[in-house]
Amino acid sequence: MKIAVLPGDGIGPEIIAQARRVLDVLRQDGLPIELEEAPLGGAGYDAYGVPYPEFTQKLCRAADAVLLGAVGGPQYDTLDRPLRPERGLLAIRKDLNLFANLRPAILYPELANASTLKPEVVSGLDIMIVRELTGDIYFGQPRGMGVNEQGEREAFNTMRYSESEVRRIAHVAFGIAMKRNKKLCSVDKANVLETTEFWKEIMIDVAREYPQVELSHMYVDNAAMQLVRNPKQFDVMVTGNIFGDILSDEASMLTGSIGMLPSASLDQNNKGLYEPSHGSAPDIAGKNLANPLATILSAAMMLRYTFGKEEAALRVENAVKTVLAQGYRTGDIFEAGCQKVSCSGMGDAVVAAL
Ligand SMILES: NC(=O)c1ccc[n+]([C@@H]2O[C@H](COP(=O)([O-])OP(=O)(O)OC[C@H]3O[C@@H](n4cnc5c(N)ncnc54)[C@H](O)[C@@H]3O)[C@@H](O)[C@H]2O)c1
Numbered sequence: 001m002k003i004a005v006l007p008g009d010g011i012g013p014e015i016i017a018q019a020r021r022v023l024d025v026l027r028q029d030g031l032p033i034e035l036e037e038a039p040l041g042g043a044g045y046d047a048y049g050v051p052y053p054e055f056t057q058k059l060c061r062a063a064d065a066v067l068l069g070a071v072g073g074p075q076y077d078t079l080d081r082p083l084r085p086e087r088g089l090l091a092i093r094k095d096l097n098l099f100a101n102l103r104p105a106i107l108y109p110e111l112a113n114a115s116t117l118k119p120e121v122v123s124g125l126d127i128m129i130v131r132e133l134t135g136d137i138y139f140g141q142p143r144g145m146g147v148n149e150q151g152e153r154e155a156f157n158t159m160r161y162s163e164s165e166v167r168r169i170a171h172v173a174f175g176i177a178m179k180r181n182k183k184l185c186s187v188d189k190a191n192v193l194e195t196t197e198f199w200k201e202i203m204i205d206v207a208r209e210y211p212q213v214e215l216s217h218m219y220v221d222n223a224a225m226q227l228v229r230n231p232k233q234f235d236v237m238v239t240g241n242i243f244g245d246i247l248s249d250e251a252s253m254l255t256g257s258i259g260m261l262p263s264a265s266l267d268q269n270n271k272g273l274y275e276p277s278h279g280s281a282p283d284i285a286g287k288n289l290a291n292p293l294a295t296i297l298s299a300a301m302m303l304r305y306t307f308g309k310e311e312a313a314l315r316v317e318n319a320v321k322t323v324l325a326q327g328y329r330t331g332d333i334f335e336a337g338c339q340k341v342s343c344s345g346m347g348d349a350v351v352a353a354l
């Protein structure tokens, strides 16, 4: 089980350290886990002058899976655009063809009060957001900044999807829906954007191969509203890169915190990159305050999706449930009556629960 570990920037190294401790326990108990670290993002720029250095590329291409902390930080925001940390993240996703991003928003019952919604609206929440990750306005050409025909400065990006890109993510989403409750909601803006009208058309076409799945469609603005009105109407949601980015951050708060939302980014063969959905949290970086659970839960997703180690994945997820039931909380999910712990303190608790 060859895992490339990319701590990245900001809180990245702190949360990755805790996930590594979890993997160390599993290794001691017999899983043949091999970990090797490399820099990505700002750390890549600092070490090699580019956000996705060749050293990192080689390691990640040779690995079975990649575990990533987060990238980015204000100190890098003034770099030339291609050198910015976030470009390193986009580059590795494209390089490894990680087109299917799974972001499960699950409410642990102990965190019902941490959710921004009333407990009765979110209790039992379990949504899987399937986000297309290597297309859309993130990658569409042309893009850039320049001067238009009138001599005025302008900037542009292109929302673009090919048929094969939409078909393959549709199959992933329908496949997941088949294993769950056979309900899939495709989120688009087909009333305005050709790209997503096309998306919707292809979703309807692929649906013919999955007659047991009930496919519905929703405009993204309504979906954003419905997620905070009545989120339990959703089971699996499938959407494009930018809508999925935004809706998954929104959904994270239904579960109590962005620090609880893991993710898997998969290629056609379940090789994957696993990372929390949040960023490098510069406001709390270096203070041992970050919630490491999204990263630890991402490691559990890695055990499940890339390595097929369902039992080990459940063991990690159950350890997370245990520490929440024991009352351990980092600041982002803290409530009166619970025990406040640091990032490493949460790691201690998870290791003890394992
Ligand atoms: N996948 C990634 O690596 C990724 C994702 C999102 C943003 N970013 C980058 O991260 C930097 C900061 O972005 P941002 O501030 O918009 O988003 P962010 O997710 O880093 O932070 C948003 C808020 O959530 C809090 N937060 C995030 N993760 C947390 C955790 N584990 N525990 C407790 N609190 C947590 C932060 O303290 C902050 O208040 C930017 O450079 C951005 O581009 C990277």
Ligand SMILES: CC(C)[C@H](C(=O)O)[C@@H](O)C(=O)O
Pocket: 072, 086, 089, 090, 245, 277, 279
């Ligand atoms: C940092 C950024 C490139 C990234 C994205 O937009 O995909 C992040 O917000 C995420 O959700 O993983």
Ligand SMILES: [Mg+2]
Pocket: 245, 246, 249, 277
């Ligand atoms: Mg995001």
